[in-house]
Amino acid sequence: MQTNRLMDRELAPEITRQKRTKSIVIVTLGIVGVVAVLALLRTYLSTSVEASKIRTTVAQIGPVENTLNATGEVIPAFEQVIVSPIQASVQRVLLTPGTRVKPGQPIMELDKSLSLIELERLKDKLALKRNGIEQLRLRLNKEFYDADIKDKIKSLNINRLRANVEDTRRLLKAGGSTQEDVTKAENELRIAELEKKQLENDLTYSRQSMGASLKESELQAQIEAKNLQELEQKLRQADILADRPGVLTWVNDRIGAAVNTGDLLAKLADLGSFRIDGSCSDMYADQVKVGLPVIVKINETSLRGTITQVKPSVQNNVVQFAIQLDDNRHTSLRPNMKVEVFIVTTRVGKAVRVANGPAFKGKRRQYVYVLNKGVAERRDVEIGLTNFDWVEIRSGIQPGEQVIITDLSQYENSETLTITPTDR
Template sequence: MDRAISPATQARRRRQRWLLIVAALLLVGTGLWAFRGALRPSIEADSLLLATVETGDVEAAITATGIIIPAREAVITSPIQSTIRRVNLAAGARVQPGQTILELDRELTGSALAKLQDEQLQNRNKSTQLQLKLEYGLTDLRSQELVQQEKVRSLQSALRDEQHLLKIGSGTQESVRQAELNLKIAQLELRRLGDQIRNQRQTNVADERELSYTMQIQERNIAELAQKLRQANISAEQAGVLTWVNEDIGSTVNQGQVIARVADLSSFRVRGTIADTYADSLHLGDVVVVRLNGTDLRGTVSTISPAVDKGVVTFYAQLEQSSHPALRANLRTDVFVVTRAHREVLRVKNGPFYQGGHEQPVFVVQDGRAVRRAVRFGESNFDYVQVLGGLRPGEQIVLSDTKSYEQAEELTIKR
């Protein structure tokens, strides 16, 4: 015969069932949590590059390549066409003003100078001959003028005589007219001689002036060639370092050809090149940052070449610290031309994470995890990226390349 179960027993049994259900649920939940943790991607802390969001300046810049060159460099050219006879100093040697660098053969130029001097002697002789010839011609005309003057006076006297004879009835009107005609012809001839003498004097002055000009030109040519001959021993005009010299003894050099360079290595400037696509962004006075072995030197763009050569634009920049110890001639360097500057903005160090867009996801470090978050960026340069939104000062982000975790919303950082 069945007995009724007491209420106390039924209540105990219900508690036991509930306890079993709760335990099962806890067990399932723990298992799911552990399984989820096993599926969550993880990354080693040692392999991460982290950066802290901070407040500072961000200068937007375009990157150029540069080379350090002396601020002042004297280019020495050959004053004459000649051959190199002797090289007294090698490249790298320090030179003082007036110190001879190399010597040119002066024989050919000396012969040319002697020829010019001989021609000048001939010109002087021509000048003497011309003066004698011109003076002889002028003297002859003067003599003819004196004779003609006497002839005019004689004809004037003859006319007076004929007029007197006509007056007393001993002469004829025809004789008077003939005497007048002879006098008029003589006077015209005397006037012609006077004009000829004046023209001859002007011609003499012009001829002498022309020969004088020729002699002056010749004198200048002689002085110029003599000066070039004295400069055949090539010397420095300023103190500095001989950066290059033509050491090919016996080689021919033309007049105006560069044969040596002397530079003042106490100060430097930068010659930069940039792609012509950025030519419109380059302006005189733009700030530049020159990076040398971790040292940043600032300066300004002083000159921009107007021509594009092989797709690049050349510019020159003056440095604020033109005598910095890190500067070396012909040292290649990175040059950053600042186009815009933002002061006291949120920024983070540039790194592999930055893809150059205005908005992109990044991983933010939170409580041992790297959580994916969308962040808006602004201007950037080689060092920093401007943060416009999505991050707060003091937060850390992952700088490392995380392309392999594109689909992950969260990463576990293993320490």
Template sequence: MDRELSATTKQANKRRRIWQIGIALAVLVFAIVGFRSLLTPALRKDKLRTAVVERGPVVATISASGVVVPEHEQVITSPIQARIEQVVLKAGEQVKPGDQILLLDRAFTQLAYDKLKDEQQLNQHKSVQLRLNLRKTLNQLASQLSIKQMRVKSLQAQLEDEKYLLKIGGTTQESVKQAELNLKIAQQELQEIEHDMATERELLKANEQELGFTLAMQGRSIEELQRKMEQAEVRATHNGVITWVKNEIGSIVNAGDVIARLADLSSYKVKATISDTYAGQLKPGAGAIVRINNTDMQGVVSSVEPTVTNGIVTFYVALQDKAHQLLRPNLRADVYVELVSKTDVLRVKNGPYFNSTAAQQVFVVQGDEAIRKPAKTGISNVDYVELESGVQPGDVIVISDMAEYQHAEKVKLK
């Protein structure tokens, strides 16, 4: 038989239910808070890179790799086909104008030089022989001319006599006609001799001109060979440093082969390479920044090679300060060719965040949270990124890689 519970028991049961409900509510609250903390990711502040949004210029650039080279480099080629007889100076040594670098064997060229000299002397003798032969021929023709002139005068006198005799009846008309014919023949022979003399003079003039041309060409060839033999003593023409020399003694080099390179180390330029994808954007005259050991140097694209080799385009940058103290031959450099420039825009320092995602959004630091906000980026370079919308000057944004948190509304900062 059931008994009615006492008031004390009822009160105890009531307090027990209240405690149970309270504990359950507390567990529920802690569960909700814990779940929300699980949904909101957290990052340590000292692991983040941040930057402040500011106003300033941004220049869009494309990146290339470069190497410092002397602005002026003399390529010395062999003037003749010869054997390398002696290497006087080695690569790395400084030279002054007139310093000998190499010595080439000149024996073969000397033979060709001597042969030309002999041929020139022979042609000079031919010229003398031509004049002597002409003088002899002209003397013979002059003698014949004198005889013909006297014969013409004699025949002219005979003709006059025949005409006089015909007039007084002392001769016949046929004798007069014969005298006239003899005079005409003699006059024709006289003209032929005069013509032969003129022809001989013209022939001599032509032969002398031909020999003159031959002698002039041989003279130039002799001078060229003489100059080449002098150049066989390979000498520097200006101050500089030997960057390379063919030091294989006894080897044969052909005329035109490169045997040494001489660089002027007082000024430099940068030889840069870039993918042919950007070939259409490279233009001579475009501004460029050359960065060496975190030092920026201003320059301009001076020339672009027209050929593409293995998908690579080569171009050269002329520096404003060609003699900067950091410049050294073969020193590696980063080259940034300027494309578009904006003077007064919102910008922030470039960082891994802008390289790891293409999403148009940023994380703005507010207190202990980094809140994701939509933002539109513009032009950029290795140093700065333009922000066209979504931020204000003074905002602190995260520039660390945030690829893992792109779908989070906010990130707690610890």
């Protein structure tokens, strides 16, 4: 009896533990089951959305262009920058910014006194140079004449010495002279011939050298004359006139201010036509190329254009480019206006497309809802090209179907949504 009682005491704790474990397992399974049922109910049961909270669009066939976002500024297609052609000072300003000008109309006057003094100095310098050339030419002519006379004298002397040699040889045969006399006469003739050859060589060198000096002086005179002509041209340009019709957009109105050659004096723009200076993130640098079409958005107006220039350098992580508009005289264009620019990188001519909206997150595959008789059905669709207006649907939606473009991602676990009429 005592042994059985001891065994009962030992088994009682073990049985208690087994019962407790069994209870925990049953409770856990129950909780998991309830959660699973709720999840299934949430997935498969319909959810209601008011019709006033959604926007829809009808899928259609049409072109879709893939675009990159950029910004731009409207500037005049033609803007003439007028700079000072000379070193001067602002003497008088005749027109103010905003004034319309005609060709030949004066804009401002410059004080040209310093340049006029420089002009007189260049004239004097050129006159001295030309006088020096004339003196050099006279000296050359005299030296050539003197050298020619010396050469003729040498020729006469050689003829005399040659005759003397012949006479001495005849006398030697007759016994009237010695061999030494003949040798002496021959040496005198040879020396005279060498001296004549040296004189002719010196004459040739002198002609070439002096001719080069004369040519150099003439070239220097030509340079001086060209400098003089350039300054005269600059002085004529210093009469600051408009050379075409337009609007004066800026002028240096600081009377008495000194200006150097090349300093900005005024800006003249043609406000009848415009272009766009665009910019975008350098992450698109490899895609932005000359010749790509662009779309410029001005409020509700879209204008087409083409990239005509891409600046090679990147500044502050921004790529800059120029756009030529197809219609550069559109009435919506205003100077310095900020606009949205969309660079078209690729295009599909015939695609199933829907209007862009918050429902599209930029993913290649995603869920969207298609509305059919008051019920929105979830579809798994493949997205193609996108832009600010359209989204290409490569699969999952057919033309004519009504697609909800409102963001319904909070209901993405629901296969269907009931669209309820809005209470009035």
